[in-house]
Amino acid sequence: MTMNEILFLSHRMPFPPDRGDKIRSHHILRRLAGLAPIHIATFADDERDMAEEVELAAMARSYRLVRRVKPLVVAGVQSLLQGAPVSLPAFHSPEIARYVEDALANNRIGTIYVFSGQMGQYVPDDFKGRVIMDFVDVDSAKFEAYAESDTGPRRWINAREARLLRAVEARMARRATQSLLISPEEAALFRARLSPEDAVTCDVRVLRNGIDSRHFDPAVVRPEPRLLDCEGPRLIFTGQMDYAPNVTAALRVMDRLLPRVRDLLPKATFHVVGRNPADELLARDGRDGVHVWGGVEDMRTWLSAADLALVPLEIARGVQNKVLEAMAMNLPVVLSSAAATGIGGTDGLHYAVADSDADLVDRVAALLAHPRQGWTLGLEARRFVVDNLSWQATLAPLAELVGYPGGAARHAA
Secondary structure, three states: OOOOEEEEEEOOOOOOOOOHHHHHHHHHHHHHHOOOOEEEEEEEOOHHHHOOHHHHHHHOOEEEEEEOOOOHHHHHHHHHHHOOOOHHHHOOOHHHHHHHHHHHHHOOEEEEEEEOHHHHHHOOOOOOOEEEEEEEOOHHHHHHHHHHHOOHHHHHHHHHHHHHHHHHHHHHHHHOOEEEEOOHHHHHHHHHOOOHHHHHHOOEEEOOOOEOOOOOOHHHOOOOHHHHOOOOOEEEEEOOOOOHHHHHHHHHHHHHHHHHHHHHOOOOEEEEEOOOOOHHHHOOOOOOOEEEEEOOOOHHHHHHHOOEEEEOOOOOOOOOHHHHHHHHOOOOEEEOHHHHOOOOOOEOOOEEEOOOHHHHHHHHHHHHHOHHHHHHHHHHHHHHHHHHOEHHHHOOOHHHHOOOOOOOOOOOO
16 A cells, blocks of 8 residues: 655644744645645644634645643643653643544555654654654754853753753654754754764755745835834834744844934834734833834735844844845845854845844944945845745755655645
């Protein structure tokens, strides 16, 4: 019997594709569904995710969507009792475990595609087919970075999570047929954290993120009127705004960078656009040129109305979708070296890289003072992502990875 079906395990519902990890999983899932009958197990974070269940039903031979409701404190206690990283009990569901067991027993599944390390716990030891482990980025290194910047109990918690996750990542890499990372830099970091033996025997590859440049095109949207009504120049930062690195970066702009920019350009404003803004951000809304807008229906219109994207991330894993989206929208981008990692562009041609507060302010001020220079930077940025980072190009290796060299057509359901 030919085992030609795919089981896709994802820690977040791939619909709607409105944040970094969901954008990647969304495009990968669509590509896989075009190759073979697919079965899907995934979690919903909220009712908005649950409302997209119809998308799974239309795509999948079978699926299981589970609302994730386990409190973090419960997952924390379970992790202590199990000696496991918190992320494993946080994403453990008996319902999904039963679904995976039934799907493997009753279907011709030859490949399991695991999106994000939390879902590796559902791969049976006795499964004989391909296991593609898409780590995306190196989570354990991210928690190490958190621990280095934290104090008190949080420092211990993050250091423990980093240590245990590193062991889990190594175990999953040994189990996988191939392990995927989002950029050459992340792949090199992942290999460097394995034992010498595992670094030789584990097949670690790169599967880059892409951008839908036909969707993210300034020619097809109108700028957001509410943003145009604000004083300018208008600086923008986008993303999931309860995610700690995003919160830290936005606060850096509000408290340290924007005041210095406004010393040079008194009407400059800073706009934070994205879901679930943290209380620290909301507390600064409406003060000293700061505007916190929350979630919006169409990010493209807000990018189109901005004058510059400022992305001073201090901790950044993988490739930043917020940067790719701004580049595709012809927007000049000033960013930290961490935020530029994995994109592959050239400083001064496709974006402007700076790390210290003074250098970031200088590069922002220079681009805003010379609009033609900023326009040229944005134009070259879009040209770069269109030529190099389309999803069609970045996902080209996927068919061979899952056993369909040449991109075989989907089998009839």
